[in-house]
Amino acid sequence: MTGPLRIGFIPLVDAAALIVAVDKGFTAAEGLDVELVREVSWSNVRDKLNIGLFDAAHLLAPVAIASSLGLGHVKVPIAAPFNLGINGNAITVSPTLHAALMEEIDGDRFDPLVTAKALARVVARRRKLGADPLTFGMTFPFSTHNYQLRFWMAAAGVDPDEDVRLVVLPPPYMVDSLANGHVDAFCVGAPWNSIAVDLGIGHILHFVSDILVHAAEKVLAVRQTWADKNPDVVASLVRAAVKAAEFIEHPENRIEAARILAQPERIGVDAEVIQRTLTGRLKISPDGTFRESGRYLLVGREGAGRPDPVQAAWLYAQMVRWGQTALAPDGVKTAMAVFRPDLYDAALGSRAAPSEAPAAFGAFAGPVFDPDNIRGHLEAFEVGRWKA
Structure with missing residues (x-):
C-alpha cells in the first residue's frame, strides 16, 4: 500500500482500542501510517468505507452485516477481524x-x-x-x-x-x-x-x-475485497488493536487512556467522564447515585476482541424479527461470515487461542439463543414483524 490508512470513527469510548492504537504508537510499531477521521453519523462512516474513502472503520456490528447483505444501501461485503467492544x-x-x-x-x-x-x-x-x-x-x-x-x-x-x-x-x-x-x-x-x-x-x-450480558457492539471493519488484497495490513491492524486493548484494560493505564480519548479531535469530553466508563463505575442520576458493573464495557478482557460469528447470527435474527429482512439460510450464513475469527487468529498466531468458550448472550428474556434455530428464537417472542 501507498499513503496513510484512512480510518473513520465516531466519538464514542468503544473506539478506544483504535484511537489508543494510533495515539500510543502501536500502529506505527506495526509499520502502519494511520490517519483517524472523526465523523458524526454512522451513515457517513458506512458510505465512506463502502466507496473506498476509508480503508477501515469503527463501525456498528449490525451495519457491517447489513452492508454485506445489501440491506438499506448498496451491497458491499464487509469483514470484521477485530471486535472493538462488548456492551457499552x-x-x-x-x-x-x-x-x-x-x-x-x-x-x-x-x-x-x-x-x-x-x-x-x-x-x-x-x-x-x-x-x-x-x-x-x-x-x-x-x-x-x-x-x-x-x-x-x-x-x-x-x-x-x-x-x-x-x-x-x-x-x-x-x-x-x-x-x-x-x-x-x-x-x-x-x-x-x-x-x-x-x-x-x-x-x-x-x-x-x-x-444482554455479552453483546457485540462495534467492530473494526474493512471491505472484504480490501482485506483480500491487503492481508498483511489487516493483520498489523489487528495486532495494534489488541495491544491497545490490553493497554486500556490495565487499571494503572486508565487515566492515561482517558486523557488520550478526551482530546478534542478524538471524543472531546472531560477525561474524568471517560475514566468512569472504562472502570464501569457510572453516575446514574443527577443526585449523585453511582452504580458499578464490571460488564459495562469490555474492550479487551474476557476475549472481547475475538469476533464471535454467533453474535452476528443474533444480530441477523433481530433484523428478521423486526422486518428488515426475510429469514433465509443464506442470510444467516452471510451474516456469520462477516465476523472473522480466522483473520484475528492468523494475526495473533499462538496468542490467539481463546482460553474459554465464547460467553453466552445472557438475554433477560426468551430462550437460549441457538444460531442453528433462528426460527425457534423468533417464534419464542409474541411481538415482532417477521413472517414465517
Whole structure:
C-alpha cells in the first residue's frame, strides 16, 4: 500500500482500542501510517468505507452485516477481524419519564423486565389520556441500540413500532435532543449517557449488560475485497488493536487512556467522564447515585476482541424479527461470515487461542439463543414483524 490508512470513527469510548492504537504508537510499531477521521453519523462512516474513502472503520456490528447483505444501501461485503467492544450502551431517560416509570415500578428497578412492565403501564396511561407516544432516540436502524431498545420493551408487550416512536439521531446529538424535549429517552454508547446525567437532564435506567450480558457492539471493519488484497495490513491492524486493548484494560493505564480519548479531535469530553466508563463505575442520576458493573464495557478482557460469528447470527435474527429482512439460510450464513475469527487468529498466531468458550448472550428474556434455530428464537417472542 501507498499513503496513510484512512480510518473513520465516531466519538464514542468503544473506539478506544483504535484511537489508543494510533495515539500510543502501536500502529506505527506495526509499520502502519494511520490517519483517524472523526465523523458524526454512522451513515457517513458506512458510505465512506463502502466507496473506498476509508480503508477501515469503527463501525456498528449490525451495519457491517447489513452492508454485506445489501440491506438499506448498496451491497458491499464487509469483514470484521477485530471486535472493538462488548456492551457499552445504556438507556437514559428524561427526569419526567424516570419519575413516571418509578411510580409504576413493581420490583427491582435494575431488572429490565420490571422496568419494561412499568413502561407498558406508562404507555397505556398515556394512550388513555390521549398524550403523544413516547419518543426514543437510537443511533441507526441497523444498530445494537435499536435492537436492544426493542428487545427490552417488547418483553413486556410494548410494540416499538406501534406504542412508541423510535427516531434516529447521531450519538453526539442525543444529549441536546433530550435537553430540548425532542426525545423522552435514548439508547447510545458512552460517554453520552453520562454527559446527560452530569447535566442533570437524564437518568441512566439500564446498562445494556442488564438486557444482554455479552453483546457485540462495534467492530473494526474493512471491505472484504480490501482485506483480500491487503492481508498483511489487516493483520498489523489487528495486532495494534489488541495491544491497545490490553493497554486500556490495565487499571494503572486508565487515566492515561482517558486523557488520550478526551482530546478534542478524538471524543472531546472531560477525561474524568471517560475514566468512569472504562472502570464501569457510572453516575446514574443527577443526585449523585453511582452504580458499578464490571460488564459495562469490555474492550479487551474476557476475549472481547475475538469476533464471535454467533453474535452476528443474533444480530441477523433481530433484523428478521423486526422486518428488515426475510429469514433465509443464506442470510444467516452471510451474516456469520462477516465476523472473522480466522483473520484475528492468523494475526495473533499462538496468542490467539481463546482460553474459554465464547460467553453466552445472557438475554433477560426468551430462550437460549441457538444460531442453528433462528426460527425457534423468533417464534419464542409474541411481538415482532417477521413472517414465517
